[in-house]
Amino acid sequence: MAKYRADSSPKKVDLGVGVYRDSSGNTPVLDCVRRAEQQVLAAQSTKSYVGAAGREEFNSAVEELVLGASHAGRRDRRVRTVQTPGGCGALRVGAELIRAAAPTAVVHVSDPTWGNHPPLLGNSGLRLERYPYYDAAAHELRFEAMLERLDRAAAGDVVLIHACCHNPTGADLGMGQWREVLALLERRRLTPFLDLAYQGFGEDLAADAAGVRLVTDSVPESLVAVSYSKNLGLYRERVGALIAVSENESRADAVQSHVLQIARGIYSMPPDHGAAIAARIFADTGLKNSWLGELGAMRNRIKLMRAELAAQLRAATGDPSFDFIQEQRGMFSLLGVSSNAVDRLRENCHIYMTADSRMNLAGIMPHNVTYVAESIAAERLIATEKSATGS
Numbered sequence: 480m481a482k483y484r485a486d487s488s489p490k491k492v493d494l495g496v497g498v499y500r501d502s503s504g505n506t507p508v509l510d511c512v513r514r515a516e517q518q519v520l521a522a523q524s525t526k527s528y529v530g531a532a533g534r535e536e537f538n539s540a541v542e543e544l545v546l547g548a549s550h551a552g553r554r555d556r557r558v559r560t561v562q563t564p565g566g567c568g569a570l571r572v573g574a575e576l577i578r579a580a581a582p583t584a585v586v587h588v589s590d591p592t593w594g595n596h597p598p599l600l601g602n603s604g605l606r607l608e609r610y611p612y613y614d615a616a617a618h619e620l621r622f623e624a625m626l627e628r629l630d631r632a633a634a635g636d637v638v639l640i641h642a643c644c645h646n647p648t649g650a651d652l653g654m655g656q657w658r659e660v661l662a663l664l665e666r667r668r669l670t671p672f673l674d675l676a677y678q679g680f681g682e683d684l685a686a687d688a689a690g691v692r693l694v695t696d697s698v699p700e701s702l703v704a705v706s707y708s709k710n711l712g713l714y715r716e717r718v719g720a721l722i723a724v725s726e727n728e729s730r731a732d733a734v735q736s737h738v739l740q741i742a743r744g745i746y747s748m749p750p751d752h753g754a755a756i757a758a759r760i761f762a763d764t765g766l767k768n769s770w771l772g773e774l775g776a777m778r779n780r781i782k783l784m785r786a787e788l789a790a791q792l793r794a795a796t797g798d799p800s801f802d803f804i805q806e807q808r809g810m811f812s813l814l815g816v817s818s819n820a821v822d823r824l825r826e827n828c829h830i831y832m833t834a835d836s837r838m839n840l841a842g843i844m845p846h847n848v849t850y851v852a853e854s855i856a857a858e859r860l861i862a863t864e865k866s867a868t869g870s
């Protein structure tokens with residue numbers, strides 16, 4: 480980020496950031512958020528404490544948005560949801576809950592995974608292990624290897640799964656694969672911890688939660704960390720939730736009481752402002768429709784840039800090996816090149832991405848897509864020539 484800021488080239492392109500950008504390069508405040516915020520401010524009569532669980536109406540709206548209206552756990556009153564400071568807060572509180580309940584449990588995370596997962600989960604004292612997930616050079620899931628590794632996990636271990644729009648790979652499980660993972664979780668008695676940070680960025684709210692719904696509806700216990708940073712653009716307001724599904728109602732109450740105790744020991748109470756805005760949007764049909772429209776526009780812009788970049792790379796290189804960019808979902812994909820190639824793209828072309836070659840497709844705009852495609856193609860040709868001549 481510092482190098483990008485210091486680069487004075489007018490050509491520079493930032494594919495390294497982790498936030499959505501519109502076609503002018505801005506991370507906008509959504510219109511539905513502006514309107515809801517005005518209503519919140521006009522109606523607010525106190526700044527008194529809300530409580531460790533946050534807003535009740537926010538929590539129940541989140542449950543419905545994530546789990547759907549007909550979830551067996553909700554019907555049986557086995558679900559408890561607490562508002563958290565962003566998805567990160569939910570991941571950390573969930574990790575502390577696991578640590579308290581099963582201190583020797585290992586948390587299995589995908590290889591690769593989001594860079595903040597190891598500190599967020601591991602700093603609770605839990606041991607983390609990686610399961611194979613994605614082959615960056617071949618641009619494909621390592622699904623058989625994933626199943627094979629998880630089949631050797633100990634009963635009671637936890638499996639962290641990206642619910643949709645995997646960060647950093649953009650490669651998600653299909654529904655058939657979710658069903659196979661579910662069968663394995665049940666057979667090996669593993670606990671799923673699902674990370675839902677991009678609901679609505681893949682297909683739509685329901686389709687992006689289909690894996691979460693399938694798994695949480697079937698296994699006795701599960702956790703879901705939810706974030707509204709991206710899909711409501713509420714990044715700095717810190718809006719998220721931890722959903723815990725338990726075996727029965729009394730266990731659910733016990734889990735809730737532990738979760739609240741953990742929250743009290745870390746941050747006491749979640750911030751209210753963003754959740755008040757989100758709750759208003761979820762409850763008001765007009766605001767919600769406006770949100771769905773704006774969310775759809777963000778999703779479509781990313782899809783368009785994916786399609787455009789893949790097409791231009793195909794045109795510039797004459798081969799379809801970059802078509803995976805169009806097929807993957809969410810903001811991120813791994814270009815699948817070496818860190819040396821990432822350095823060359825930065826130094827020669829002013830194109831910035833993380834060292835693992837993660838690109839944020841929302842950093843691509845109609846005015847720079849051709850430049851990005853041609854630069855990648857040129858750098859790829861140099862790499863190919865060098866490896867052919869052995870230099």
Ligand SMILES: Cc1ncc(COP(=O)(O)O)c(C=O)c1O
Pocket residue numbers: 497564565566567568593641646674675676705706707708714718719
């Ligand atoms: C995979 C993943 N999980 C969770 C989060 C949580 O984000 P936040 O704490 O900002 O809501 C993010 C944000 O980048 C993410 O990429």
